[in-house]
Amino acid sequence: MELLERLVEAVEDGKDEEAFALAQGAMAVKMDPLEVVDALTKGIREVGDRFERMEVFLPEMMLAARAMQKALEPIAPYLERQSEGxxxxxxxxxxxxxxxxxxxxxxxxxxxxxxxxxxxxxxxxxxxxxxxxxxxxxxxxxxxxxxxxxxxxxxxxxxxxxxxxxxxxxxxxxxxxxxxxxxxxxxxxxxxxxxxxxxxxxxxxxxxxxxxxxxxxxxxx
Ligand code: B12
CATH class of the missing domain: 3.40.50.280 (Cobalamin-binding domain)
Known part of the structure; x- marks a missing residue:
């Protein structure tokens, strides 16, 4: 499975440490930070849809949100760096x-x-x-x-x-x-x-x- 797919899956599954490590990996191989954020957004919305269909419940949605926030940590500096000057x-x-x-x-x-x-x-x-x-x-x-x-x-x-x-x-x-x-x-x-x-x-x-x-x-x- 591709790195980005694994990252999105880690977020959807609420695996925060894995999401953090994979996001770090994505930045290390110079993936476009905005593209990564876009893929993560689609992933977490999918969790919301599952919540609405009652396939997952609030704890799962909370874990996915935490994993998303963890994944954003290593991505943010790559966005920020572009703003200097x-x-x-x-x-x-x-x-x-x-x-x-x-x-x-x-x-x-x-x-x-x-x-x-x-x-x-x-x-x-x-x-x-x-x-x-x-x-x-x-x-x-x-x-x-x-x-x-x-x-x-x-x-x-x-x-x-x-x-x-x-x-x-x-x-x-x-x-x-x-x-x-x-x-x-x-x-x-x-x-x-x-x-x-x-x-x-x-x-x-x-x-x-x-x-x-x-x-x-x-x-x-
Ligand atoms: C993660 C999440 C949570 C997390 C939030 C964690 C956090 N710290 O933010 C937790 C688990 C806490 C949570 C709680 C609840 N949630 Co919730 N949650 C979600 C979920 C799955 C994803 C939201 C998200 O982070 N998306 C990712 C980001 C990147 O996307 P975004 O927010 O849309 O933002 C983008 C654009 O919208 C836009 N944008 C956003 N803000 C702004 C502002 C400006 C100025 C501009 C220009 C653009 C802009 O740009 C962003 C980046 O591209 C959504 C599903 C969904 N489809 O949205 C449900 C959802 C929003 N939640 C829902 C519900 C029902 C709840 C709860 C009531 C559940 C409950 N029974 O307790 C509680 C609400 C508590 C409260 N009082 O607010 C429903 C809302 C339904 C409705 N009434 O409209 C949704 C739609 C799920 C569903 N399909 O049923 N939730």
Whole structure:
């Protein structure tokens, strides 16, 4: 079996030490870190599908998540190394919305934004809507990124936008939303500025947004 297949299988089976070692091996043979992350993402989503079909249960999903996080450890420095000497493109405050503990995808988005020259403040998971805004004001962020992995927590993204409107701050920040159940339609419905399906697309969209000047630096508010 190929190295990448073995790595994905180790993550799906929740074997964290094996996943770590295989990910190290993948970096040692100079596999593209983004391709590896992509394959791991498909693998862990497969575990989610099995969970939904009740073929596996919460403990298995937890082990797979731990193995995925372990596998990302040796990969992250290879992503990070590309960022040296890059000029800062903008400041992003990112987190997973209140009531939602899923943070692997948000972590990858944060990592990739950093690699590509953004300053990133990662607030973690289960973040209250107002806390996103307070932090964004404190660090003079250009962008607020909100992740939601469950249909039940998606309204947390809407809440951030509503509070920004109520505070008269809506124009000050570019709000980008993401997470598996989140779609372009949802982003439009709640009045977000953008939606991205994955981390690489998020980088491209936000680079474009910064060029267009939407964000803290581009506003007189
Ligand atoms: C791993 C996992 C967990 C782990 C999370 C560990 C952690 N620290 O993050 C654990 C085991 C803790 C967990 C718990 C639960 N989970 Co869970 N979990 C998953 C699983 C299998 C994978 C999620 C993941 O990490 N994907 C890998 C990453 C790389 O992908 P991603 O998150 O989608 O991120 C990418 C994009 O979406 C995007 N993106 C993500 N965030 C953002 C943000 C921005 C700003 C942008 C632009 C883009 C972006 O870019 C990322 C990189 O490409 C999913 C299945 C799935 N299909 O998503 C279920 C899933 C999300 N979980 C689910 C459920 C039900 C639960 C629990 C309620 C289970 C329970 N009975 O307790 C709890 C929830 C607890 C809570 N209150 O949050 C359901 C949700 C169903 C729903 N209601 O919508 C899913 C879909 C599984 C299923 N099919 O039933 N879970």
């Amino acid at each position: 890059r000029e800062k493109k903008g400041t992003v405050v990112i987190g997973t919305v209140e009531g939602d503990v899923h943070e692997i995808g948000k972590h990858i988005v944060a990592l990739l934004l950093e690699v590509n020259g953004f300053s990133v403040y990662d607030l973690g998971s289960d973040v209250n809507a107002l806390d996103f805004i307070k932090r964004a004001q404190e660090v003079k962020a250009d962008i607020i990124g909100a992740s939601a992995l469950m249909t039940t927590t998606m309204p947390g993204q809407q809440e951030i936008i509503e509070i920004l409107r109520d505070m008269g701050l809506r124009e000050r920040f570019h709000v980008i939303v993401g997470g598996t159940p989140v779609t372009q339609d949802w982003a439009e419905e709640i009045g977000a500025d953008s939606w991205a399906e994955n981390a690489a697309t998020a980088v491209a969209i936000l680079e474009e947004a910064m060029i267009e000047g939407r964000g803290y630096a581009g506003t007189t508010l």
